[in-house]
Amino acid sequence: MDYVVDDIITKLSDKVDYSEVYLDTEKVTEISVLNDAINYAKEEDVTGIGIRVINNQQQGFSYTTNINRIDEVIEQAIKNSKLNNPDENVAIIEKPKGYKEVSGLYDKRIENVTLQEAIETCNDLIEMVKQKDCQPTSAEYEVSVGKTTIANSNGVFASEEQTGSGISVSVNVEDGDGFSSAYAYDLSHGKELEIERIVQESTDLAKDSRNGQPTETRTTNVVLDYFAISSLLSTFLSALSSENIQRGRSYFQDKLNEIVTSETFSLYDDSTIPGARASSKFDDEGTPSQKTELIKDGELKNFIYDTYHANKDERDVETTANATRAGYSSVPSVGFTNINTEFKELTQVSDIMDGITVHSVMGAHTANPITGDFSVEARNAFEIKNGVITNPIKKAMISGNIFEIMKNATAATEEIRQVGSLITPKVLVKNLRVIG
Numbered sequence: 001m002d003y004v005v006d007d008i009i010t011k012l013s014d015k016v017d018y019s020e021v022y023l024d025t026e027k028v029t030e031i032s033v034l035n036d037a038i039n040y041a042k043e044e045d046v047t048g049i050g051i052r053v054i055n056n057q058q059q060g061f062s063y064t065t066n067i068n069r070i071d072e073v074i075e076q077a078i079k080n081s082k083l084n085n086p087d088e089n090v091a092i093i094e095k096p097k098g099y100k101e102v103s104g105l106y107d108k109r110i111e112n113v114t115l116q117e118a119i120e121t122c123n124d125l126i127e128m129v130k131q132k133d134c135q136p137t138s139a140e141y142e143v144s145v146g147k148t149t150i151a152n153s154n155g156v157f158a159s160e161e162q163t164g165s166g167i168s169v170s171v172n173v174e175d176g177d178g179f180s181s182a183y184a185y186d187l188s189h190g191k192e193l194e195i196e197r198i199v200q201e202s203t204d205l206a207k208d209s210r211n212g213q214p215t216e217t218r219t220t221n222v223v224l225d226y227f228a229i230s231s232l233l234s235t236f237l238s239a240l241s242s243e244n245i246q247r248g249r250s251y252f253q254d255k256l257n258e259i260v261t262s263e264t265f266s267l268y269d270d271s272t273i274p275g276a277r278a279s280s281k282f283d284d285e286g287t288p289s290q291k292t293e294l295i296k297d298g299e300l301k302n303f304i305y306d307t308y309h310a311n312k313d314e315r316d317v318e319t320t321a322n323a324t325r326a327g328y329s330s331v332p333s334v335g336f337t338n339i340n341t342e343f344k345e346l347t348q349v350s351d352i353m354d355g356i357t358v359h360s361v362m363g364a365h366t367a368n369p370i371t372g373d374f375s376v377e378a379r380n381a382f383e384i385k386n387g388v389i390t391n392p393i394k395k396a397m398i399s400g401n402i403f404e405i406m407k408n409a410t411a412a413t414e415e416i417r418q419v420g421s422l423i424t425p426k427v428l429v430k431n432l433r434v435i436g
Contacts, residue, residue, distance in 0.1 A: 001047070001067075002159075007430070015055075015155065020051070020150070021152070024048045024145075027145045028045075029144070031118045033126060036126050038119060038420070041118065042115075043115050048063060048328030049065075051077045052331055062076035063328050063329045073161050088311075091307050092307075093152070093427050094286055095155035100272070103274040105189050105275065108163075126139070129169060134203045135172045141166070142167075146161065147159065147162075156286040162189060165193055167193050168184070169183070170183045170202070171202045175212075176190050182202045182359070183360070184198035184205075190275075194329075208270075208392060211392065213392070214394055215394075215434060217434065221355030221356075221430055221432075222357070222434065223355065223384065223412045224358055224412075225426050227419055228359060232299035232376070235367040235369055235372055237339060243333070243334050251370060256300055257300065260295065260298065260299070260407075261409070262299070262345075264410065267339065267342070271290070273338050283321040287321040289337070303332060305322060306334040321337075322336065339422045339423065356382065361377060361379060374402060375399050376398060377396075396436055397434075398431070398433065405432065409428065
């Protein structure tokens, strides 16, 4: 398909000032389980092309999944540009010196996964859950093989192939007149997935959560499991986006080079980590990937940028290789890759005399994105008494301020996992309000 990309750039050369082509090809095999049976199974091949043009600093965009419509899409992108106001900050990148390969992003074995093999994997998962005396309420299994190519009229031509696999399961177990439930998943670029682990974790958590008891309303220590900290930190991370800074919608407005968290905490955006889920050798504009220091020993060092928001910034800054897209059907915007946390201080559960541990939370999206205040429902929560995790909690809310609690947060485990974009240990936060 490289010839298609070259042809589009050539056709646009005498029609617009700048042009860019984003080509996505992907083969996806997906299985869905509902209750304890296969709900649907499908294989899908998708090829999509997005065309972005800039003429007289007016940006236009159009896309298609039909390569026979390329000429129409080109004309539509040009027409769309004429409808937009000139913007001095829109641009396409210059050709970089080169790209460094990131290892662990492609597994050839995934190319050979058949639909029948995927179905058998899900059936095995269902049986494993049943053997644990739990009911699988839903599950999904997916493998994908894809290639992304980005080219522009400044000489950029970048291409990368990646594979992916993922499996998830939700389980129920009888709990008095109702049910206790839990969820677990695993994602990888490779074929192997930790199916036994997610079955064990989800079924153990569901069974351990039975016979929950009320908890005392108090201000106390809270250990946030991987899922819980990932949800709550979404508000914190949004304040590190240059887009929110420029809109005046960030808690970190005018706090650059100030201490904003515990001095034992550091945070990086890093798309160069071998095998990590959001790694790549270039971002969605074609800028070579990099590691960006955001917070170092508690000090706010930087924000994330794509080219547009770097051009728009009052400071003299460059893109941090954080241009992201929702695929071929969108233009670049600023977004995170792998978000890597570092805690220099570790507090084990055995050192906590009073508190609770929370596996996941519900309602994190309702947090105030500017102040950081939140109030969420704690899911699969347990008491901590004298350094021991004890009885399950029937129902509880936790509330606080994400920016304040990160001023004294510590790691609660040495084990680190990636949940979504976030690479993190379990985290201990102090002085959270627990409402029974």
